[in-house]
Amino acid sequence: MAGQWQCVELFIPLFKPDKEPVPAAFLRDLEVGLAERFGGVTAFTRSPARGRWTNGQQVETDDVVIYEVMVANLDRRWWAALRARLEKQLKQEEILIRAHAIERL
Secondary structure (H helix, E strand, C coil): CCEEEEEEEEEEECECCCCCECCHHHHHHHHHHHHHHHCCCEEEEEEEEEEEEEECCEEEEEEEEEEEEEECCCCHHHHHHHHHHHHHHHCCCCCEEEEEEEEEC
8 A cells, every 4th residue: 555656636616607506416426436436535525625717817716626536546548538528517618637646654
């Protein structure tokens, strides 16, 4: 179990661009699916994180839930396909999924 791993973080908006809330069932299904595939997931859901960025001249914000998964091997194609599916389902220009190396102690 010790050694080099990747921590993958998914930033999932709580609202679609038209301000329609993302259904709780959708978020729950995503969490369960990640846990089943990777053996565990941490969901930061108690108080949404707020993302803020500039899109040209306009400042945009999103309330997000962050899901975190640790993986021994990073399957970039699988994560890219998940990102594309989430972007389509949630009507987003981009869903942020990022990975960084971690060391399990």
